[in-house]
Amino acid sequence: MSSSLPRVVVTQRFFDDRSIGFLRANGCEVEIAQLPPGRADGDLDQAELEALLAGAAGWVVGHARVTRELLQALPALRVISRRGVGYERVDLAAARDLGRVVAIAAGGNDASVADHALGMMLALARRLRESQADMQAGRWAILMGSDLYQKTVGVIGLGRIGKSLVRRLSGFDAEVLVHTTRPDAAYAEASGVTYVGLPELLERSDHVSIHAPLTAQTRFLIDAAALVRMKPGAFLINTARGGLVQDADLLAALQAGRLGGAGLDVFMSESDPTFAEVTKQLLALPNVVATPHAGASSREGLDRTNMIASQSVVAVLRGEDPAPECVVADGRRSG
Missing domain, CATH: 3.40.50.720 (NAD(P)-binding Rossmann-like Domain)
Structure with missing residues (x-):
């Protein structure tokens, strides 16, 4: 029945x-x-x-x-x-x-994804993946990492998750640069962030964390041209959507040693199987920290x-x- x-x-x-x-x-x-x-x-x-x-x-x-x-x-x-x-x-x-x-x-899921992005920043800066791999191989030499403390962090997109990340970064005394299509002067004054254009954010930031929606306008927002603008040795974090970053361009930048590393929770290959080999190569890099679209989970x-x-x-x-x-x-x- x-x-x-x-x-x-x-x-x-x-x-x-x-x-x-x-x-x-x-x-x-x-x-x-x-x-x-x-x-x-x-x-x-x-x-x-x-x-x-x-x-x-x-x-x-x-x-x-x-x-x-x-x-x-x-x-x-x-x-x-x-x-x-x-x-x-x-x-x-x-x-x-x-x-x-x-x-x-x-x-x-604001808090969960913001925590995840922050965790990726710390893992990359302190080279946690590389250190554990070395220890498992019997090499106990110390790898020199860097602090998140007092670094410049660029946040692309300022929705609920972006704002949650900004609150967490205040505990690190970070300088926070924000690129958004809807700047709010009152929020900037209250939170201490500085609104900048995307080129300036990329050029000045030690960490760049993406929290924008995927639209026709934001697809491949971070491509080869954007990656060239990033500070040498900087870290890129994407916990938003595959397609905001051109993963093939990111792979090339990492292989060339331009960036310090990347934290990736999302990938182009989630929606486009032709990027499967690019994802595989990204995962193999020692300075990539990756999760399977698990930031909210x-x-x-x-x-x-x-x-x-x-x-x-x-x-x-x-x-x-x-x-x-x-x-x-x-x-x-x-x-």
Whole structure:
């Protein structure tokens, strides 16, 4: 016998019991998709997604591509709620045209990603990966690293994660340069940051950390020309999106010894398999610290984003509005 409750499908792993309980307590039937081993929802094709989501009213999604064709094949689907903050894989125009709501988990992973970026800065500056590899090989010589203390850090993008990183850098007495399309004089005065153009940020920064969204305007924001501008020996951190950095150009700059190293949580090869060999070569470099798009994946961060995503689903299924900062498309307002 089929349930009369609205069905909510979760295609993300690590969805906690508290969030499941919240959905059930608010009248939802919850289904946690059983994905094939080694595959995430971003690896599923349209036919697989259609089979999982047939008849569902709500979808808590990770990195699956949400296309117009998929939405047209799922007429019962009312809300797509991302457990994350990026939405470049969702066709927002199609969602609006078809009367759907798309939400993000705004504010849930700020602290987690900022911690991750800061951790990468420290790991690179103090050469932790290289030191451990040497010790494992029986070489206990000290590798000379550098402090983060009183260094100049460039932050590209000043959304919630960028601002979280700025707060953390205050404990290192760092000079913080910020490049953003929306400078806020009051924020700069309160936080002590300095707004600069991208060329100046690259030329002056000891560490450059990227926290911008991926758009047509920001794609390959850091390419060969930008990398040449960076201070020799500087470190590049990307915990935002693959595609903001031209990974092949970054590989060439690292191989040439221009940069001190790179901290990478995201890669071009996540969306473009032709970059797989570039990623492989980046991972092999001793001065690259890498993680598999895991910056937001702390236990606490996932619990927060799970709940925010669930709250948006419940709001829409009740005919209400999710938190304004979470809504990126609302087709209910069309016409």
